[in-house]
Amino acid sequence: MKQRRRSFQDPFHVAAPPGAEGWESMYPAYLLFGEELQERDEQKFWFFDQMHNPEPLYPFDLMMPESWLVSLNQYTTRVWNLPTALGIEHRIVNGYLYLSPNVIDDPAMIAEREPVFLERARYYFEHWDEIYATWKQKMEALIAEITELPVPDLPEYEPDELMLDDDRNTAFYDVLDAYGRTLRTADLMWQHHFELLLLGYGAYVTFSDFCKSSLPDIPEQHIAQMVAGIDVLLFKPDAELRRLAKLAVDTGVDGAFAEGRSPEEIDAELEQSDTGRRWLEELEQIKDPWFNMATGDGLYHYYRSWYDDPSIAYASVVGHVRALKAGEQVLRPSDELARERDRLAQGYGALLDEQTRKTFDELLGLSRMVFPYVEEHKFFCDYWFLTRWWNKVREFGALLAKHGFLDDAEDVFQLGRHEVSTALDELLLTWATGGIPLGPSHWPPIVARRKELLARLGDWTPPPALGATPESITDPMSIMLWGITTQRVQEWAHADAGEGRLTGAAASPGVVEGPARVVVGVEEIAAVRDGDVLVCPITSPAWAPIFSNVSAVVTDIGGVMSHAAIVCREYGLPAVVGTGRATAEISTGQTIRVDGTSGVVTILDA
Amino acid sequence: MSESFIRPLAGLRRADADEFGGKSANLGELQAAGIPVPPGFALRAAAFRSFVEEAGLEGTIAAATANAGSRDVGAIGAASKAIGEAMRFAPLPDRVRVELREHYEELARTTHDERPPVAVRSSALGEDSAAASHAGQQESFLWVRGIEEVCDAVRECWVSLYTPQAIGYRARLESETAPAMSVTVQSMVDAEVSGVLFTCNPVSGDPSMVGINASWGLGMAVVSGEVTPDDYLVSKVTGETVRRSVSSKSVEYVPGPAGRGTVRVDVEERRRDQPCLGDEELAELVDVARRIERHFRSHQDVEWAIERGRALPDSVHVLQSRPVTTLPEREQAISESAMSLVMSTFGAKRK
Numbered sequence: 031m032k033q034r035r036r037s038f039q040d041p042f043h044v045a046a047p048p049g050a051e052g053w054e055s056m057y058p059a060y061l062l063f064g065e066e067l068q069e070r071d072e073q074k075f076w077f078f079d080q081m082h083n084p085e086p087l088y089p090f091d092l093m094m095p096e097s098w099l100v101s102l103n104q105y106t107t108r109v110w111n112l113p114t115a116l117g118i119e120h121r122i123v124n125g126y127l128y129l130s131p132n133v134i135d136d137p138a139m140i141a142e143r144e145p146v147f148l149e150r151a152r153y154y155f156e157h158w159d160e161i162y163a164t165w166k167q168k169m170e171a172l173i174a175e176i177t178e179l180p181v182p183d184l185p186e187y188e189p190d191e192l193m194l195d196d197d198r199n200t201a202f203y204d205v206l207d208a209y210g211r212t213l214r215t216a217d218l219m220w221q222h223h224f225e226l227l228l229l230g231y232g233a234y235v236t237f238s239d240f241c242k243s244s245l246p247d248i249p250e251q252h253i254a255q256m257v258a259g260i261d262v263l264l265f266k267p268d269a270e271l272r273r274l275a276k277l278a279v280d281t282g283v284d285g286a287f288a289e290g291r292s293p294e295e296i297d298a299e300l301e302q303s304d305t306g307r308r309w310l311e312e313l314e315q316i317k318d319p320w321f322n323m324a325t326g327d328g329l330y331h332y333y334r335s336w337y338d339d340p341s342i343a344y345a346s347v348v349g350h351v352r353a354l355k356a357g358e359q360v361l362r363p364s365d366e367l368a369r370e371r372d373r374l375a376q377g378y379g380a381l382l383d384e385q386t387r388k389t390f391d392e393l394l395g396l397s398r399m400v401f402p403y404v405e406e407h408k409f410f411c412d413y414w415f416l417t418r419w420w421n422k423v424r425e426f427g428a429l430l431a432k433h434g435f436l437d438d439a440e441d442v443f444q445l446g447r448h449e450v451s452t453a454l455d456e457l458l459l460t461w462a463t464g465g466i467p468l469g470p471s472h473w474p475p476i477v478a479r480r481k482e483l484l485a486r487l488g489d490w491t492p493p494p495a496l497g498a499t500p501e502s503i504t505d506p507m508s509i510m511l512w513g514i515t516t517q518r519v520q521e522w523a524h525a526d527a528g529e530g531r532l533t534g535a536a537a538s539p540g541v542v543e544g545p546a547r548v549v550v551g552v553e554e555i556a557a558v559r560d561g562d563v564l565v566c567p568i569t570s571p572a573w574a575p576i577f578s579n580v581s582a583v584v585t586d587i588g589g590v591m592s593h594a595a596i597v598c599r600e601y602g603l604p605a606v607v608g609t610g611r612a613t614a615e616i617s618t619g620q621t622i623r624v625d626g627t628s629g630v631v632t633i634l635d636a
Numbered sequence: 637m638s639e640s641f642i643r644p645l646a647g648l649r650r651a652d653a654d655e656f657g658g659k660s661a662n663l664g665e666l667q668a669a670g671i672p673v674p675p676g677f678a679l680r681a682a683a684f685r686s687f688v689e690e691a692g693l694e695g696t697i698a699a700a701t702a703n704a705g706s707r708d709v710g711a712i713g714a715a716s717k718a719i720g721e722a723m724r725f726a727p728l729p730d731r732v733r734v735e736l737r738e739h740y741e742e743l744a745r746t747t748h749d750e751r752p753p754v755a756v757r758s759s760a761l762g763e764d765s766a767a768a769s770h771a772g773q774q775e776s777f778l779w780v781r782g783i784e785e786v787c788d789a790v791r792e793c794w795v796s797l798y799t800p801q802a803i804g805y806r807a808r809l810e811s812e813t814a815p816a817m818s819v820t821v822q823s824m825v826d827a828e829v830s831g832v833l834f835t836c837n838p839v840s841g842d843p844s845m846v847g848i849n850a851s852w853g854l855g856m857a858v859v860s861g862e863v864t865p866d867d868y869l870v871s872k873v874t875g876e877t878v879r880r881s882v883s884s885k886s887v888e889y890v891p892g893p894a895g896r897g898t899v900r901v902d903v904e905e906r907r908r909d910q911p912c913l914g915d916e917e918l919a920e921l922v923d924v925a926r927r928i929e930r931h932f933r934s935h936q937d938v939e940w941a942i943e944r945g946r947a948l949p950d951s952v953h954v955l956q957s958r959p960v961t962t963l964p965e966r967e968q969a970i971s972e973s974a975m976s977l978v979m980s981t982f983g984a985k986r987k
Contacts, residue, residue: 112983114982147982151982233978247878252874377873381872389973396978
């Protein structure tokens with residue numbers, strides 16, 4: 031990446047927001063901009079990773095980017111040996127994550143890496159389906175491991191079994207072992223996550239670029255539609271809820287699904303009749319695995335599974351029941367989608383000359399081969415695994431809370447993973463010695479201060495980039511995974527968009543005007559009303575059910591291949607994604623126009 | 637000299653372009669392919685040569701052009717004037733006149749109109765084709781009625797070979813061959829709307845799009861640039877109109893009094909800002925565009941008209957089609973395998 035004059039804000043001169051002074055104490059020193067590396071770091075280009083961490087990082091949640099970045103980076107740098115890319119570095123500014131790619135421009139080094147990359151990548155593409163089948167088994171085993179992993183309590187006296195059974199360990203060892211294994215399973219999950227991801231995205235991006243070169247006017251959504259799977263796992267949870275909504279209507283228990291009711295109230299009414307109980311049994315049947323969907327994108331501890339928080343699932347059934355009663359068809363038109371997908375592929379393919387057509391067909395085939403993974407890995411990794419993993423961490427929180435180290439189990443997320451390890455060490459030590467721990471007086475004030483800090487940091491709006499403005503972006507990962515392109519960076523540098531007007535990627539066609547509903551967290555979802563335009567940092571497919579209520583979607587981040595963009599096309603909702611600042615510029619209640627065909631959002635009343 | 641000077645458009649094929657011009661040959665091809673082209677006939681270049689010969693104009697032409705050095709504007713203007721006057725006073729060869737009458741009357745029978753209105757257009761050949769287009773001298777006479785008027789229009793087409801621009805262009809090329817021109821005579825369409833279409837996006841070169849410009853009345857308003865036409869971009873794959881920009885079209889050309897010639901009139905207020913094509917018309921034009929493209933196996937620039945008082949699809953007529961030559965060079969990587977393209981996404985050199 032070529033560097034030019036520094037034009038974004040200097041990362042070494044970003045002031046802490048008022049009241050958030052000392053935020054640095056929440057994070058390890060090696061992730062802060064430190065003067066030892068100032069000369070180097072201020073010459074680099076840093077972009078805000080709004081896609082994964084739109085909110086300030088909780089100290090424990092920092093484990094996610096740390097773990098996935100090391101995994102991504104070892105794949106690019108040491109496993110695949112991408113010819114022109116090393117890894118992506120990260121730093122924290124005011125609680126937010128900033129990334130900077132390291133590229134390779136030494137021709138000798140590129141030449142050395144290229145054959146290794148080609149050989150390994152080809153092998154994976156040639157054996158994709160079998161590798162993916164094995165991958166699913168590995169993930170299911172890992173999910174079982176984290177689910178079943180016991181976090182023992184600390185007994186007053188160890189039981190007799192300890193003396194009689196050779197396999198038993200003492201609670202001290204078991205707690206430390208369980209904590210270590212908990213951390214290790216997350217690292218392993220991220221290793222699995224990136225095993226196939228880069229190649230999968232790469233195949234898709236290549237097809238997309240090829241289409242745009244041969245067919246310069248092709249709408250991005252057509253490219254996605256040609257590739258998208260029909261029976262994608264991610265659509266299954268909502269498809270099941272649609273089926274259950276229809277069952278409720280068909281068996282006459284739909285009255286329970288009145289607007290505004292909580293899941294408990296709905297359950298209570300259903301419990302009162304045989305048909306209602308049968309419906310609940312039917313719901314029970316689909317929970318494993320579909321209730322392992324998350325209420326958000328998984329990288330924060332507060333995104334729970336539908337098991338933990340069924341409100342989204344129930345709200346979805348309520349919406350589908352209402353649609354059914356209004357005479358709408360709620361079952362997913364799979365046949366129609368399949369026909370449309372083939373019609374587009376045929377239609378575009380037929381316009382190309384023979385040689386171009388051949389490459390087009392091959393790339394489309396390759397994209398369709400990788401697509402199930404690209405779509406489904408999120409269900410396995412980000413939702414199913416992570417919602418269970420966060421719950422496991424909560425068990426350690428409960429243990430610490432029980433012994434007075436924390437006021438509440440949830441406070442565990444206010445400590446870094448090494449701090450939790452330190453607290454556990456002290457708890458176990460004092461439990462063993464019968465001594466008096468300092469933890470109960472040490473940690474709670476820290477937790478209280480951090481809650482304050484995070485609230486102050488949450489009010490701050492991170493700039494999209496810091497440091498030097500690059501002349502061009504060449505790092506394939508930045509382009510593929512974050513959509514950070516030369517053009518995007520130039521737009522940031524000029525910040526040209528006029529007042530009341532935002533542009534983004536045209537992700538799903540159509541034009542809608544309506545009241546904006548700014549939703550930055552899943553807990554605000556209940557406020558969404560029929561006909562609202564959903565404005566959010568990133569549309570998570572886990573929110574898919576509420577898409578039955580909204581009239582259009584606008585996001586800060588994401589490309590037309592973001593999972594939510596796909597969902598919007600499914601639901602026929604106009605969507606503009608990747609506007610960069612919709613949640614900052616738009617307020618709830620403002621009337622906005624969303625043009626999903628041209629990618630423009632206009633605030634109609636300022 | 638047994639070969640006739642005139643042949644119906646329907647009988648012409650690509651190979652006839654040498655004698656009848658590319659325009660007429662293309663119209664013949666289109667008709668054969670079932671594309672709706674108004675009936676008509678074409679006058680071969682030999683008719684022009686016969687005219688020059690019989691009227692003894694060779695000397696006048698040679699004398700006039702001999703003085704026309706490529707940069708001498710005065711001499712070129714004088715030569716053009718001298719040749720034009722001589723040609724306008726010369727009678728058409730009898731055989732040309734007889735054949736024109738024969739074919740015009742045939743057109744009268746098929747169109748059930750005693751004096752059918754026709755469009756008479758020049759169709760320069762070979763090098764002159766470039767000269768004519770370079771000089772902007774694609775002569776067209778519209779709403780011509782009656783055999784005498786047809787004969788005069790044919791003569792005027794021939795005269796246009798010697799406009800100052802055409803003479804100057806040939807002089808600069810130091811062309812040795814005598815100029816040659818064919819003429820197309822085609823039944824007139826009473827156009828409510830007309831325009832041009834490209835079988836691809838003319839700007840990006842995207843083959844999945846049809847670009848359409850349209851305005852009220854005859855096509856002259858669009859071709860001459862007197863109005864900003866409505867601009868449509870329609871996907872061949874989905875039929876969606878992906879771009880629709882409707883402009884204010886303040887003037888149009890319509891048939892003159894008694895259906896002779898053309899007049900330029902103001903478009904009444906309420907029609908100016910109306911889109912002149914609806915979804916059904918666009919769909920029909922896209923269909924025609926696809927058929928033309930399939931026939932020629934290349935991208936085409938097509939003039940079309942929608943006839944007043946008729947229903948779709950019969951109201952759509954194609955008046956002319958020629959290959960698109962100005963497509964942007966697109967970055968193409970088609971010679972590479974899919975796999976090597978994927979590898980290049982990751983920074984591996986393209987093999």
